[in-house]
Amino acid sequence: MALLQIYEPGETPAPHENDADVAVGIDLGTTNSVTAVSVDGKAEVLRDEDGQALVPSVVAYAPDGSPIVGGLAKSLIAMRPDSVVSSIKRLMGRGIEDIKSVAGHLPFTVEPAPEGEAAGASRMVRLNVDGHKLTPVEISSHILTALKERAEGVLDREVSRAVITVPAYFDDAARTATKDAARLAGLEVLRLVNEPTAAALAYGLDKEAEGLYAVYDLGGGTFDISLLRMEKGVFQVLSTGGDAALGGDDFDHAVAEHFLKDWTGKTPGSGAVKQAVAMAREVKEALSAEDQGTWTLELDGEEQSFALDRAAFEAMIEPLVKRTIRICEDVLDDADVTPDRVKGVVLVGGSTRVPLVRKMVAGLFGREPLADIDPDEVVAVGAALQAEALTVGSDTLLLDVTPLSLGIETMGGLTEKIIPRNTPIPVAKAQEFTTYQDGQSAMAIHAVQGEREMVDQNRSLARFTLRGIPPMTAGAARIRVTYAVDADGLLTVSAREETTGTEQSIEVKPSYGLSEDEMSQMLYDSMKHAKDDMTLRLLAESRVEAGRAVGAVKAALEIDGDLLTDDDRKAIDAIVAETEAAVAGEDRDAISAAVEKLEEGTRVFAEQRMDRGIRAALRGVEVERLDKAAHERDQQGEEQAASPDDRPKSAEAGD
């Protein structure tokens, strides 16, 4: 099979045989985003005409509100700072109180969610971009839409499914927000994969590595460290840690602060800060390659030049790098692993280009880190491999864990952990609680995420109330609360009063996420062809379901077809053919009707098969009772059950 086929614009040949849509991998980054696609286990990063893989995660809004994404938007920052948004990833799933600490660093103004909305409405912040009120989810969806369109252009086919990566440390709210953004962009998320895990995938498949590996991921805004075990194609995440507010941007701010501190006399305005930060970034990049340099900054009409050498730069950022090293030590401790047992360290994220970072990482692990794959592209490569694995199949398997503990608020504002961090997902755990007052008829459930003892120091995920508890004395009710986390790391909470069966279940829509209503409104607003898209999706779903039903009947006919008379067989074959014809068509109702008819028309056949199966199994039991060497006989029994040809009809009747 040919690898990626990329054509020059205008030279695209006639639509090729395989114009089915393809699943891509997207690294939706704080600073830049990258898309890649994998065919036959070979991943390729998608590049524009200039060979650029990185699309700046920057959105500029035209006066009519239409978004411009990428390099062009980035170049507009200086000219029209008020209508350009960058680093939106930092606000995914955040409420206004979350971002107070970073507010000074944000290049735009934020507002709390509108007050006085019905309970359940989101508390996610809004951005005021040149008069347009936008949520981080919408802005992210604009980036994703641009990435999707770009990929469709390069690949010359529809792209509707993707694996999207998120920092391992992203909490439930941020993960949900990312999934919502994809939905708005018309992308089905096959799986959210943690960035470090994706990076390990990119390396592991190339090298068939075995043993313990660490992935050190220092991006623009987040730091993640993960410890993985790779064995025979299974990637098992052992432990993970990080800081969702620590990254290369902090290096820039440290340097910018240093410059502005030298700026005598005046308090710098926000324009000056932006310029200083931009220059600090240049300084960082330059001092990663050279030993020293001089830069000139024009602030509020005054020009000043600054000289800086690498040693001074490193002294400024050392405390920040040290913080990452300490988190690494904790993660190793968590997994009960000493640094020398780690066979390799994978570097991810542009900030790992800084020599001091490499030096300190090498110092901790006692070995030079791996950086063969471009640290800016490695995550997208892994995501693409996973996208292929999920759609086409794969020999490798990824077993991930919960990055943060999930708990519940108990008396006194304490957190009781229900699912500890680093538990393999998917997972479900239940705990029992009771009432503390006589006749208590309702119980508030407050789900939180984090490692701290006190509830208010952790992140609030969701609240709901179990009502209808029958009047009992305090402590008599038994309320079973179940937390379930799916393979994307998303939480569902349910509560049930055991003595009466009163039950309430919610999919956790995080307090800072968007409500279903808001989502549907946005979907409606954003999709020009929302209805068509929905129809197509439903059609695709019923085709999958019909495919399953037809496959099941065919498999049954293959094995137990001898149970049928010729006429019965003909009748079933006819319905199967009918269903297959419906699947080939476009009418969803016809497909559903055909599937129903198929189920109905094979009911008697299914009963006959059950009878035969039970008889065969009982015969196995009988044999076993008579013969101590049950092993062989039982296997024979199974073989008989599996191959109808050997089974005389008389034996059936004889049982």
Next chain:
Amino acid sequence: MQAKAEGAARSNNAAAEQDIVQACWSCHGPVAVGDPFCSSCKAVQPPGQADHFQRMGLERSFDVDIDALEKAYFRMQRDLHPDRFATKTPKEKSLSQQQATSLNDAYETLKDPLDRAVYLAHLKGLDVLKEGCNALNDPVILMEAMEMREALAEAESADEVSDLTRRAQGDIADCEKELTSAFLGTDMDHIGTLITRLKYLRKLADETRFRRAELRSMA
């Protein structure tokens, strides 16, 4: 299949039929109870009620071969993990999630000696309280715990704390060995005491870890 058939052999009646074979939700044909996939149409089945040992194909014993456990876990996750069902029907996705959840539960429980001991004791009819207060009245354990706590409070360097960690780990290994032989017998009280001691020791080992991280961050 083997285990199911044996169970059913105890009483060969209509109820037993239900225990060994049930209808596949997809093709409606017979599936042996406990099989993760239908033998005819290959559809994934619900995880069923097997205990953790049965699920992983291991003997019910405290002495678990960790290599065998991991091999079984990886082999089954390879087939049952939701990543294998990304393009399947919602029903199959949901069943695979249930299967993978049960596998993770079994693997996590059996992998960890303390969780395994608590679970095995539970299967044998002894429920050790979660917070492990069964033997607060056991003076030996109490003394041991207090002595270690004191040493931890007095430790001033990360190295000193590391010594305590090693000591706790040695005690944990001894305690696990004792549990292995205790589970061969029938003295449930003794098993309960050992589990409580193991809980204390594990908690202590964790505390030494926290303390070391604390001392490191102050350095």
